[in-house]
Amino acid sequence: MVAQWPISVTVRDVWLAEESPMLVPIPHEAVYDRFAPDQKRWILSRVSFVGLLAMFIQVTFVPSIPRIAKDLDLTDAVVSLAFSISIFANAIGALIWASYSSFYGRRTIYLWGMPFLCVGSCGVALSASLQSLLFWRFVQMFGCSGALSLGIGVIGDLYKLEERGTAIGAFFSITLIGYTVAPFVGGAATQYWSWRNLHYSIGAWGLLEMLFIYLSLPETSHPGTLGIDKLSSRRSIHIVWINPLSTLWLLRSPNLFAVMLVTALMVNTMYVLVVPMAYTIGVQYGITNEAIIGAFFLPNGLGSFTGTLIAGRLSDIVIRRWRQKRRGAWCPEDRLKATWIGGLIIVPLSIGASGLITTYIGGPIGLALNILCLYANGVGVDSVTNPINSYNVDVVHSRSAEATAACIASWSLILSATSTVIVPSIERIGVAWTNIIAAVLAIIGQGIIFLTIRYGDHMRASIDVGFSTIENN
Numbered sequence: 001m002v003a004q005w006p007i008s009v010t011v012r013d014v015w016l017a018e019e020s021p022m023l024v025p026i027p028h029e030a031v032y033d034r035f036a037p038d039q040k041r042w043i044l045s046r047v048s049f050v051g052l053l054a055m056f057i058q059v060t061f062v063p064s065i066p067r068i069a070k071d072l073d074l075t076d077a078v079v080s081l082a083f084s085i086s087i088f089a090n091a092i093g094a095l096i097w098a099s100y101s102s103f104y105g106r107r108t109i110y111l112w113g114m115p116f117l118c119v120g121s122c123g124v125a126l127s128a129s130l131q132s133l134l135f136w137r138f139v140q141m142f143g144c145s146g147a148l149s150l151g152i153g154v155i156g157d158l159y160k161l162e163e164r165g166t167a168i169g170a171f172f173s174i175t176l177i178g179y180t181v182a183p184f185v186g187g188a189a190t191q192y193w194s195w196r197n198l199h200y201s202i203g204a205w206g207l208l209e210m211l212f213i214y215l216s217l218p219e220t221s222h223p224g225t226l227g228i229d230k231l232s233s234r235r236s237i238h239i240v241w242i243n244p245l246s247t248l249w250l251l252r253s254p255n256l257f258a259v260m261l262v263t264a265l266m267v268n269t270m271y272v273l274v275v276p277m278a279y280t281i282g283v284q285y286g287i288t289n290e291a292i293i294g295a296f297f298l299p300n301g302l303g304s305f306t307g308t309l310i311a312g313r314l315s316d317i318v319i320r321r322w323r324q325k326r327r328g329a330w331c332p333e334d335r336l337k338a339t340w341i342g343g344l345i346i347v348p349l350s351i352g353a354s355g356l357i358t359t360y361i362g363g364p365i366g367l368a369l370n371i372l373c374l375y376a377n378g379v380g381v382d383s384v385t386n387p388i389n390s391y392n393v394d395v396v397h398s399r400s401a402e403a404t405a406a407c408i409a410s411w412s413l414i415l416s417a418t419s420t421v422i423v424p425s426i427e428r429i430g431v432a433w434t435n436i437i438a439a440v441l442a443i444i445g446q447g448i449i450f451l452t453i454r455y456g457d458h459m460r461a462s463i464d465v466g467f468s469t470i471e472n473n
Contacts, residue, residue: 061137
């Protein structure tokens with residue numbers, strides 16, 4: 001049914017949302033009028049570019065692995081540990097920054113994280129051993145790990161329920177530019193410049209972003225909701241201890257745990273395609289130039305860019321239509337109905353087909369078909385993850401950054417483990433079977449989405465973690 005709703009109905013849906021008596025404004029929505037539309041767009045662009053930097057840092061490392069291994073006299077597999085370390089740092093950092101953002105505010109935590117990013121980048125550039133590389137890579141990723149959860153938290157602060165999916169789509173469309181161009185830039189810098197100079201440049205970029213945040217980003221948290229605002233008295237420098245692992249306790253909710261697991265299974269297909277690219281597409285088609293290998297990340301990134309824009313708008317349309325059908329009643333799981341095409345068809349077909357094509361079809365035809373699969377996979381994965389990100393904000397709006405961080409941290413830890421077995425799996429059972437296994441796992445993930453849609457109200461009733469209602473969302 002969702003597949004039959006064209007994007008062209010958006011204007012009509014917006015008109016109905018404004019005119020229908022079933023969707024009358026509620027008093028709580030006045031809090032979203034604190035900022036003018038132009039201010040909201042400016043804030044959204046600001047946090048989106050911080051997310052772009054974070055995504056750039058995470059992915060730009062991959063095409064540099066062979067050159068770093070050569071310079072440090074290590075094997076590619078050993079240097080690949082730095083990629084797994086970065087995923088782990090992303091998980092830990094996201095929990096810490098999100099937890100403290102609920103106490104101190106989004107703006108403050110952005111400013112706290114940036115120095116770690118800058119110092120870590122310089123440390124990576126100066127690394128002369130595996131130990132120093134892993135340590136500074138951890139610091140670098142820790143510094144930028146809050147970008148996604150904080151950015152989604154800011155969107156939850158600024159945008160109403162039925163605007164949120166589109167805003168999150170715009171946010172990820174910008175951040176994914178980093179994912180799209182980083183491999184090519186990283187490969188080109190490694191091939192023609194220096195991976196060390198690249199990380200010095202990233203440090204300078206981080207310093208510039210910190211300056212922009214300091215000068216132009218206001219605090220967006222809703223008035224009176226921050227922990228520090230609730231203190232009866234406080235010192236000029238008030239430092240508190242907040243257990244970041246407490247954020248993970250949100251995942252005792254079956255709903256949040258289910259969508260987190262689905263995200264991990266979907267993003268895993270992307271990792272299976274891109275992480276071993278030098279050893280799959282590179283070997284099969286005789287490509288050894290790091291810049292060219294990096295360029296093959298572009299189709300996947302462009303697909304993600306397309307998927308997140310479409311899925312964000314589509315999920316808002318789904319919310320509006322189902323609220324109208326129910327005469328204003330809201331069911332959070334309606335948003336997940338926008339994931340069907342991406343999760344059930346595009347993702348499994350793209351990852352499975354790529355494995356078979358890489359194994360059995362050589363030459364330009366095989367290479368062209370692989371590029372198409374990379375693009376389709378990006379579209380499919382983000383067609384699932386974008387509605388899930390919006391769903392997390394919808395169901396626990398008062399702790400949106402923490403819910404997002406808990407999910408990011410959990411699936412990042414899962415992927416930090418699974419990413420270490422991708423290359424060994426390819427070496428043992430081949431590209432085709434490795435990809436087919438990933439496709440089957442993605443289908444299982446979409447089955448979990450089906451169960452969440454069908455039984456979501458019962459799942460929420462079983463364990464209440466402070467779920468939002470239409471009156472406070």
